[in-house]
Amino acid sequence: MAREIWKWLGIPLIMIAIAAVIVIYSVNNPTDSIVARMLTYERVFRVIREHMGLLLVSMTGAIIVGVAGGIMLSRPSLYRIGRVMETFVNIGQTVPSLAVLALFYTILGLGFNVAVFALFLYSILPILRNTFAGIDGVEHNIIEAARGMGMRPLRILTKIELPIAFPIIVAGIRTAIVINVGAATLATFIGGGGLGDLIVTGLSVHRDMIIVNGAVIAAVTAILLDYLIGKVEERVVRWA
Amino acid sequence: MIKLEGLSKVFPGHNIPAVKDLNLEINEGDVCVLVGPSGCGKTTTMKMINRLYEPTGGKIYIRGEDALQMNPIKLRLDIGYVIQEIGLFPHMTIEENIATVPNEKQWPKDETKQKVSEVMTLVGLDPKVFKDRYPSALSGGQRQRVGVARAMVSDPPIMLMDEPFGAVDPITRARLQNEFLRIQERMGKTIVFVTHDIDEAIKMSDTIAVMREGELVQHATPSDLLSAPADEFVSNLVGRNRSIKRLHLIRINEILDEVDRAKPASEDAKIGEVEKQIEESDIRSVIVVDKDNKLKGVIGVSDLKRKSGEVAGDYCQDVTDTITSDATLNDALSVMLECGEGYVAVVNEDDQYEGTITLGDLLNVVKEEG
Amino acid sequence: MEQIIGVTGDLFRTAANLLFLTAQGEDVEYEPGLFRDTVDWISRRSDMLLELMLEHLWLVILTLIIAVVISVTVGIIISYYESFAQTVLGVCQVLMVIPSMAMLAFMVPLFGIGFTTGVMALVLYSLLPIVRNTYTGIRELDPAIVEAAKGMGMTERRILFKIKIPLARPVIMAGVRTAAVMMIGIAAIAAYVGAGGLGELIFSGISRGHQPMIIAGAIGVSIIAIAFDYLLYYGEKRFSVEGRTKEG
Numbered sequence: 001m002a003r004e005i006w007k008w009l010g011i012p013l014i015m016i017a018i019a020a021v022i023v024i025y026s027v028n029n030p031t032d033s034i035v036a037r038m039l040t041y042e043r044v045f046r047v048i049r050e051h052m053g054l055l056l057v058s059m060t061g062a063i064i065v066g067v068a069g070g071i072m073l074s075r076p077s078l079y080r081i082g083r084v085m086e087t088f089v090n091i092g093q094t095v096p097s098l099a100v101l102a103l104f105y106t107i108l109g110l111g112f113n114v115a116v117f118a119l120f121l122y123s124i125l126p127i128l129r130n131t132f133a134g135i136d137g138v139e140h141n142i143i144e145a146a147r148g149m150g151m152r153p154l155r156i157l158t159k160i161e162l163p164i165a166f167p168i169i170v171a172g173i174r175t176a177i178v179i180n181v182g183a184a185t186l187a188t189f190i191g192g193g194g195l196g197d198l199i200v201t202g203l204s205v206h207r208d209m210i211i212v213n214g215a216v217i218a219a220v221t222a223i224l225l226d227y228l229i230g231k232v233e234e235r236v237v238r239w240a
Numbered sequence: 241m242i243k244l245e246g247l248s249k250v251f252p253g254h255n256i257p258a259v260k261d262l263n264l265e266i267n268e269g270d271v272c273v274l275v276g277p278s279g280c281g282k283t284t285t286m287k288m289i290n291r292l293y294e295p296t297g298g299k300i301y302i303r304g305e306d307a308l309q310m311n312p313i314k315l316r317l318d319i320g321y322v323i324q325e326i327g328l329f330p331h332m333t334i335e336e337n338i339a340t341v342p343n344e345k346q347w348p349k350d351e352t353k354q355k356v357s358e359v360m361t362l363v364g365l366d367p368k369v370f371k372d373r374y375p376s377a378l379s380g381g382q383r384q385r386v387g388v389a390r391a392m393v394s395d396p397p398i399m400l401m402d403e404p405f406g407a408v409d410p411i412t413r414a415r416l417q418n419e420f421l422r423i424q425e426r427m428g429k430t431i432v433f434v435t436h437d438i439d440e441a442i443k444m445s446d447t448i449a450v451m452r453e454g455e456l457v458q459h460a461t462p463s464d465l466l467s468a469p470a471d472e473f474v475s476n477l478v479g480r481n482r483s484i485k486r487l488h489l490i491r492i493n494e495i496l497d498e499v500d501r502a503k504p505a506s507e508d509a510k511i512g513e514v515e516k517q518i519e520e521s522d523i524r525s526v527i528v529v530d531k532d533n534k535l536k537g538v539i540g541v542s543d544l545k546r547k548s549g550e551v552a553g554d555y556c557q558d559v560t561d562t563i564t565s566d567a568t569l570n571d572a573l574s575v576m577l578e579c580g581e582g583y584v585a586v587v588n589e590d591d592q593y594e595g596t597i598t599l600g601d602l603l604n605v606v607k608e609e610g
Numbered sequence: 611m612e613q614i615i616g617v618t619g620d621l622f623r624t625a626a627n628l629l630f631l632t633a634q635g636e637d638v639e640y641e642p643g644l645f646r647d648t649v650d651w652i653s654r655r656s657d658m659l660l661e662l663m664l665e666h667l668w669l670v671i672l673t674l675i676i677a678v679v680i681s682v683t684v685g686i687i688i689s690y691y692e693s694f695a696q697t698v699l700g701v702c703q704v705l706m707v708i709p710s711m712a713m714l715a716f717m718v719p720l721f722g723i724g725f726t727t728g729v730m731a732l733v734l735y736s737l738l739p740i741v742r743n744t745y746t747g748i749r750e751l752d753p754a755i756v757e758a759a760k761g762m763g764m765t766e767r768r769i770l771f772k773i774k775i776p777l778a779r780p781v782i783m784a785g786v787r788t789a790a791v792m793m794i795g796i797a798a799i800a801a802y803v804g805a806g807g808l809g810e811l812i813f814s815g816i817s818r819g820h821q822p823m824i825i826a827g828a829i830g831v832s833i834i835a836i837a838f839d840y841l842l843y844y845g846e847k848r849f850s851v852e853g854r855t856k857e858g
Contacts, residue, residue, distance in 0.1 A: 091836060094791055094832070094835045094836050094839045095832040095835060095836070096794060096795025096796075096798055096799075096831050096832065096835055097795060098795065098798045098799050098809065098812060098828070098831070099795070099798065099812070099827075099828035099829070099831045099832045100828075102812045102815070102816065102824045102825075102827065102828040103824075103825065103828045103829075105816060105824065106644070106821045106824050106825055106828075139327070141323055141324065141326075141327040142327045142328075142329060142330075144292065144323055144327060145321065145323045145326075145327030145328075145329075146327075146329070146340070147292055147316070148287075148290055148292055148316060148321035148323060148400070149316060149317070149321055149340055149341050149344070149390075149391075150313050150314070150315075150316030150317035150318075150341065150344055151313075151340070151344055152313055155344070160329060163331045164329075164330060164331050166331075178706075178707055181707075181709055182709040182710055182711070184709070185709040185710075185711035185712060186711060186799065189813070189816055190816065195709075195712075196711050199711055199712065199715045200802075202715070203715070203718065203802070203803065208718070208719040211715045211718055211719065212715070212716070212719060214712070214715060215711075215712035215713075215715035215716050216712075218708075218709045218711065218712035218715075219708040219709065219712045219713075219716075222707050222708055222709050222712070223704055223707050223708065226703075226707045
């Protein structure tokens, strides 16, 4: 068991350590006074907190709405709407994240909430589509076997359809997280804060040290989240 | 047990009814096979019995009770259902799959566990080996067994089976059919069985209901169906070689005592004696058994020249395939054709030798009956 | 939560305004005439818009060509070295997970501000979809086909160019399509590090508070992305072997 946990946590811990070393070194050995002023522990922690805030709020909302919506659209009465939705989601996902954030800015203005809302809507798409497709993809004769043996519709949903669709739903959530982490670094452009702040500040004052710090933390966060949900993904399917 | 009265089904958006004014009565403990070309309404009829499809007209009585007035969930929980392509739940272990209906009925956990392992043993799956496996780890034949076990676990008096042995190779299919008949002999369930394979219908059924374009053409025992087909459609369906089809109706144990066959040689018998036995045998071969009467092999004329030694065991050659005595004569014929031999050795479940059936025996049967 | 609800309300109001502004005229309070302003701006600055669009396309197409050459080669090579393949694909996977802003930021200290930085970041991003699809496209070919070719005495080189690549082409094309659509979006972000293109409109629009400019940029990028997606989708169909036999 202990070895299992180490296997899971080994890579994440190493990555966090690398990021921490870079940040600590940079803060203690600034190349000049501008870096010293712009790159402080306080600032780093603030942008990380903002970034996590953006992610957590928008992803929690997106998972709830996406999964619930996908289930609803897969019911026979809404199935047709579900098929139409698939097309719209595919088009919606083609729209670049910067364009989405920019359009929300023109409509709603600046700020953390606007960024969260845009990220939330953008992240719903893959989750909604995968939930719908996952349930829709459950073989017809499996459903019919369940019905024929006397299972009630709600039991069929919770015992048969959702468990079988689960890996696909998790894959959708993984896609959403990767997109979301990427888009969250753009939130700074519409006043949403987050790790993008550090990068943009670094670029505007031409200090590579600040840029690299921001980029390292953002990259590590993204890789970690993807790695962890990848591990969860491996775990959930014992039966294939 | 099951009575269908004027049953009809028109699917929305179709002008032609899928099932038209169907009357059918199935007695308790009978296997009634619905047979006909695809699209004849046999599956539709079956699915109306557990109300997966709601009839658009007519009545269904189960033990005299109007099934259309019953709660469909309750009705289905008491009817075993084996679906085409089996429909096993891929995310559940074999044990969980079989326990579906007990779980829906909220049986106590240990009773369910015990019943599941009972029924697994019954269909010939070792519970210890298979209960924690997932369906993807099973062969086609094993999945079909699980499907049957899943339908039987709550001991429903009625079972509906939609081409339950459809997705396996012919040899496995024959084996599953024989096993199923053996189980059915003991359980005596009322079974509605759907197939498009007339040979399977003749083999499995107490009565056969032939359907065409949503209508019942003939409902009769297999023997009557073969000797007196109601019209041209039925006689075309059963085919021209009806006398050969009779081989489906007769089991090997029914004729095994009548055929006169030389005794098998024991493996330590002197080769001289065996040689004489081979000369006298009508198949020019002799079956060799060990001291527990277990099948050891066979010696043909050519083996005598090819090999050397003192006792029968030295000359013995493996037999390609054997058959059990509850198989039909038709199964015996397929094994012979498969192996390219004029005979097949009959053994019991412990591989003990029971006798030999030859092509000549089959011809005699066809001649007599025809 | 209340904020989100408030925001949603605003969103719907604005969406409705955007749609009906031209019909209803000036008497709408919220953001009067945003739609018309945008149309005005686009018609006045259409030559600049076109120029930026071409710049954007040039960046994407150039990097796509570089990426396809590199990725297909890598994909083919790793299809021969199984043990190597998982490592390479793992590295590509990690590259793609890195946020685009961070990737661009890493490139700035190395290549400075400008077009090259954009090209480098975009190429790195597009590795995974094309490499992976090339690899799986080749690996998942029916082994009987390759065996048949070998049996008929074709050399490995001929098998690769005459059998494997043509049969894997639809899968490779699908990877190219994924990469292309992704690149269009990231190219817009790359404008921030001086790579040019429609992203410039978005960024300078935001910094100046010039909304028509932002909308023109955002919608322009979206249209290019959707158009590319469709074009390559039909390209994919045409290139597939089945598609060709059907058309005769």
